[in-house]
Amino acid sequence: MKTSIFLFIALLILAPLFAWGDCPFGEVNDTYPGNCGRYVDTDKDGICDHSQLAPDERQAAAAPSETAAQAEENAIVKADDGKEAVGVKPMVNPNYDVLGVAALTVVLYAVSYFLAWKKITSVALHRKIWNAVLLATFLVVMVSAAFTIARANGIVASAPEGNGWFHNFAGTVFIIVSLFHAAWHIPYFKAYLPAGKSETKK
DSSP states (O other), X not given: OHHHHHHHHHHHHHSOOOOSSOOTTOOSSOBTTOSSTTXXXXXXXXXXXXXXXXXXXXXXXXXXXXXXXXXXXXXXXXXXXXXXXXXXXXXXXXXXXXXXXXXXXXXXXXXXXXXXXXXXXXXXXXXXXXXXXXXXXXXXXXXXXXXXXHHHTTSSSOOOTTHHHHHHHXXXXXXXXXXXXXXXXXXXXXTTSXXXXXXXXX
């Protein structure tokens, strides 16, 4: 049963984790590092995928002309300090790939689970490792989010360098490990249901 649940979660995670033009906050052409933790940039153009159309749709909608290219090159974009500057290209972080991080986390968890299942390592060690990962990524997400909120409210002038990258990286790992963690503890959560409580009493 647990193996089936883990496989289902793995397939769910490895399915497309992003979409185009579906920003829940209505952002349009949201530049790096983005106004929220959902920033994804698979085509490396410095704009969140959720805030723009898919590449093929953009190509179909835009007439290819030199004027359009020049307009895009000289477009006004928001610099990292929040001011507007002409001809400043958004900073792109090519080292972060949400799908790659998600896939690697699933693979590592699967290897750890397989070793414990085959009794090459202990189940206790498997749980300790991923509980530690869960705690570490939670702390990173919490601290990086605190800097982002503080910056947005003018409490601090700027967030530490790479704050957005660490937030996205740790957040991706945290979400995936949390799903596996929840699946592992399904019997525990069932005990909170009325039926589970009655069975426990028996």
